[in-house]
């Protein structure tokens with residue numbers, strides 16, 4: 748699905764060869780500052796590599812329109828954005844930006860359940876906790892229905908129990924709906940329990956690629 752060849756980005760990333768598989772759950776692990784978020788940003792074309800090649804489905808990323816790519820490959824940043832308004836507004840705004848039709852409350856309740864967020868659709872989103880805002884932003888992303896999810900520490904603000912529930916639901920959802928999940932995580936437990944492939948990055952280099 749993604750294939751990287753001799754990719755360099757500033758002094759931050761230097762990846763000789765890396766393949767990320769379609770329809771799999773891949774976790775990216777490594778110390779703080781090792782370049783994990785930078786790798787996700789490259790895959791989402793938020794930044795471009797200085798040299799080397801990145802392919803998505805055998806097509807050079809440089810030749811794919813950024814908006815088109817992000818319809819297929821959507822990223823949840825480490826600090827998700829929450830807009831003023833209700834929980835419903837925040838779920839629907841992604842569809843609006845993507846020029847897709849809005850969905851009804853039934854679908855929105857399904858999404859809230861999927862991200863394990865027990866809140867009313869009319870609730871003010873600014874009153875949510877950090878972990879709840881993170882899940883709301885994840886719900887907004889799921890509604891966009893991309894082929895690939897790039898998640899940067901989606902469970903960093905959650906307690907271990909909630910983290911397990913959400914990641915488990917998310918993995919089940921991606922499997923049922925034939926999606927690809929690429930997730931940065933600090934949690935060794937999450938990586939070993941849920942991923943099929945683990946990419947370990949150290950000082951900008953891939954030091955380990957493990958099929959679990």
Ligand SMILES: Nc1ncnc2c1ncn2[C@@H]1O[C@H](COP(=O)(O)OP(=O)(O)OP(=O)(O)O)[C@@H](O)[C@H]1O
Pocket residue numbers: 757759777778779780781782783784785786
């Ligand atoms: N645009 C940039 N210009 C210069 N340095 C940058 C830029 N973006 C990131 N860095 C640096 O590159 C390194 C890798 O950053 P990155 O955010 O990818 O790490 P990370 O592995 O995701 O870390 P964490 O686990 O703490 O989120 C860090 O030292 C960071 O300060």
